[in-house]
Amino acid sequence: MKNKMLCLSAALVLVMVSCKKETETADAGEVAATYEATPISDEYDAQIDSIVGQMTLEEKIGLLHGYSMFTNKGVERLGVPEVHMADGPLGVREEISRNSWAPAGNTDDFATYYPAGGGLSATWNPEMAYTFGKSIGEEARARDKDVLLAPAFNIIRTPLGGRTYEYMTEDPFLNKTLVVPYVTGVQQNDVAVCVKHYAANNQETNRGTVDVQMDERTLREIYLPAFHDAIVKGQAYSVMGAYNKFRGDYLCENPYMLQSILRDEWGFKGVVISDWAAVHSTKKALEAGTDLEMGTPAASFDDHFFANPLIKAVKEGSVTETEVDKHAKRILKLLYNVKAMGKKDSRAKGSIATEAHYKDAYNIASESVVLLKNSENLLPLNASALKSVAIIGANATQKHAQGGFGAGVKTKHEVTPLDALKAKLPKSVAINYAEGYKTLFKPKKEMKFGDVTQEAKETVNELDSKMVADAVAAAKKSDVAILFVGANRDYETEASDRADLILPFGQEKLIAAVKAANPKTIVVFIAGAPYDINNVAAQNSAIVWGWYNGSEAGNAIVDVLLGNVNPSGKLPWTMPKKIQDSPAHATNSFPGGATEEYKEGILVGYRWFDTKNIVPLYPFGYGLSYTTFEFANAKTDKKEYTENETITVTLDVKNTGKADGKEVVQLYSSIGNSKVERAAKELKGFTKVMVKAGSTQKATLTLPVKELAYYDAASKKWTVEPGTYTFKLGNSSRDSKQEVTVTIK
Known part of the structure; x- marks a missing residue:
């Protein structure tokens, strides 16, 4: 469907609404059929009852806890396979060892690296969300996965959040509108999504212990709409319970969230999977609604709360076997619905790391790039008129598929901006490259997965004088200078919120030095979260915002710079002038301590800025064009x-x-x-x-x-x-x- 109008409205039930040109209307039935979600079927209930009736207590309980890092335990004698899971926010994660986080060392687990959630949401395009879901779903099936642990879409409450790059937006409407097609696209490939992290999981600081407090209206209007639509409209087959507490109960043992809302109100029939090591009890967590406990055991997978302790609880009478049966049946229902059992011959086969999937990643990335400033019309570049160009900054060559504590992607294909410029500029154009800055930094103390505190990072903010001199020299002898700056996935990472908005690695001074050396300087940010770029914005006339944008990120950003693609990305969050302007910080309610009250209530993101008449540096939804x-x-x-x-x-x-x-x-x-x-x-x-x-x-x-x-x-x-x-x-x-x-x- 080329040269069309890509339409979106609140009437989004099956992802897309009618798409019109002035003289043409798309076939609404065709559109609806393409994006139609498939509800969890009850047609296998009789077989499921029969199978569970033949299981021993130990076999049933084996279904309910991790038996390796990313599977539960199957029942081979009854034809029940393990549930195979994989991380997937950026692409299907490489295979890891069964008993640890160490890579398995396989040679056949390369995958496509897709744009992070920030990039996807910056497209403001549900068709791109569907493309993302369908494409990554095909890759998950090619790797024989039953559950993709994605998408992650908790509301961006603070710009400092370690997972801002991965989560989608600060707005519940934009979130839910993008999540539904994503979910639908994945599950059309006979792979269950696991939407995460349910719920109110909006910071990394103390995420395993903090007790989130908010009023009911705020919960319903801001933090639940995307989960509601993912389940009710997208028919998501599984949900991941978050680490934090909510109103006194851990979210994996929270009957209000897991039973009253999720199942009783929303009619969820799928499986609740715990985040890794997010279960803290046996009876309470099971009876509240968690079905499958995953995590890294201290000694053995049999030590999980839903393993030997559950067997003991049933035998002692504190948990009924009927309760165990209920959860075992939910696991089997998921396996039947993704055709890991039953109609296995008709299950999707999938494909992985294909040219078609790289093109999907490119299409998403190219629509996500945001033009923040172009006051002197330096962009797009007229390549035919250039004799030389300075390419400066570590992000010109940095690859972002791996890094930090978050799940990365093992990929053979990641095009950097420098790669793309060498390929796309005329051979007559001299490229003068200088690294400009180092990306070294040191957390004040070791960051441990699952034991998270806010880390004030001792960044290496003093620039290397020789590197600056090299960058200035490259800029002076070039027609135009392009700075590739920002952050990386070690600096923006799961397990640690940032301490401040300061642009790291001394980059602000570098940008000023290059600008002084060459007035025709273009600043390109590669980052997933807001930074303090007040001075950069004031002193430079051309600013572009990219993201951790997948295997084709370099080609996408360079095509925008050269004018092969007219930028159409819009910011999915507000960029504040200073951190104190953001609501969670203005109300002194971040990061909290043992408890954290969301004092800003419904005024999250732009709602706060617009209601309080606070002018941001760049507003939500902002982005220029050529x-x-x-x-x-x-x-x-x-x-x-x-x-x-x-x-x-x-x-x-x-x-x-x-x-x-x-x-x-x-x-x-x-x-x-x-x-x-x-x-x-x-x-x-x-x-x-x-x-x-x-x-x-x-x-x-x-x-x-x-x-x-x-x-x-x-x-x-x-x-x-x-x-x-x-x-x-x-x-x-x-x-x-x-x-x-x-x-x-």
């Missing part, structure tokens, strides 16, 4: 609506520049004189449109009135408040181009 767009003629199909109706908003998007380009039309809602606290505006719809230079496209967004509801904790219901609503349509949370108002009766 062309310009005008919005006009915004209107709704009616002026008054009732609760069960759907609002249709249309407007014209005109490309007033000289290059074809994509723009993201963002719809934010607000209501005046509400009887409850409201954010100044909330994202409720968006659509990504392709518009040829000089032409106009009509953008259509559909918004169910129920999407305007707030959660009334007193009545325990979602409530649509009658009144007048204003819809602001623009291209970031701070840039409104058009407004329309409607009345909800």
Whole structure:
């Protein structure tokens, strides 16, 4: 479906809504069928009951705990295989030893490295989310996996979060809209997703012990919507219980979260898998709703709470065998639904590390690149007019598939920016490379997986004078200088939140020195989280933001620099001017101690900045293009609506520049004189449109009135408040181009 309008709205039930051009409408039935989720089937229940009825107590319990690092124990005599799991936020993880985290040393476990969650979400494109899910699902099947431990999409509550690069966005609507197609794409390949980390797992500091406290409305409106939609609309087959506590109970033994909400309200029929070593009890965790305990045992996998201690609990009568049966049956239901049992002959075969998958990674990465500044039109580069270019910075050659404590990818294919520039620039262009800075840093103390405290890193911020001199010399003798700076996956990592927003490794001084040497300097950030780049933004006219963007990251970023791709990425989080402006820090509620109260409530991310009138450095949803767009003629199909109706908003998007380009039309809602606290505006719809230079496209967004509801904790219901609503349509949370108002009766 080329040269189309990529549309998205709150009406997303099967991932995509109708996609229109001015003269053409896509077949809605075809679109719905492509993205349709498959519910967990009950058709195998009779076989499951029979199989469990033949099992010994020990065999049943073997299903409920890790028997290797990434499997449980099967029952060979009854044809029950192990459940094979793999990490997968960035690609299917290499095989590791059965009894430790050490690599298995295989030669056939290379995979495609896909963009991290920050990159995917910066596309603002559900089609890219589906592409990601389908592609990585095919790779998981090629490696004989039953469960992919992804996607990870906890709300980005603080810019300092160690997993900001991996999690998706600060906004529940954007999160849920991208998560559903991802889940659907994976599971169409007969692989279960394991959506994570359920829930309120928003920091690495003390993540294994912190007791998160928040009001019910905040939980429902901010932290649960993406989980709800992943399960109810995406039909996710498994959920990962988080490390932290919530309102006094660990999340793997939290009956309110695992039973009352997950199963009773949302109708979840799948498997709850613990994060590794996140179970702290036997009876309480099992009866609360955890099905499969995974982790690294101190001595033996039989020491898991759901192993020998569970056998003992059943024999002593404190846990019933009927309770054990319930969880064993859920494991078998998952195996049947992914065709590891039953219809094995029709199971998807998958493929891995193919050119098609590298192209998928490229397509996602190329739509994710964000142009932050281009005030002197240094970009795109006119390669034919260049005689020389300085390429400066460690991130010109740094590879990011591995690093830190988070799961990486073993890949044979990762194109760096320098690789891509050498391949894409004319041979007549001289490339003058200088590393510029070292990426060494030292945590104050050893970071231990699962035992996490905030680490103030003693970064090597003093630059090497010779390296700076080499960089300056390269810049002076070149027509243009391109700095590849930012961070890496050792610095942004699971198991440690950052201590501050300071750009590490002395890079700010390096950037200033290069800019002084060559006014035609372009700054390219490769990073997954916000940094303090106030001075960089003030002193430089061309700034581009990339991500840990997969096997084809270099090609994607260079194609943007050269103008082969017109940038269309938008920030999925707010970049503050200073950390004290961010809500969790403004309220002094991060990182907490034994407990942490989310004092900012529903005002997370841009909601806080816009409601409190705090100007960010770059707002949520922001991103420039090599062309310009005008919005006009915004209107709704009616002026008054009732609760069960759907609002249709249309407007014209005109490309007033000289290059074809994509723009993201963002719809934010607000209501005046509400009887409850409201954010100044909330994202409720968006659509990504392709518009040829000089032409106009009509953008259509559909918004169910129920999407305007707030959660009334007193009545325990979602409530649509009658009144007048204003819809602001623009291209970031701070840039409104058009407004329309409607009345909800």
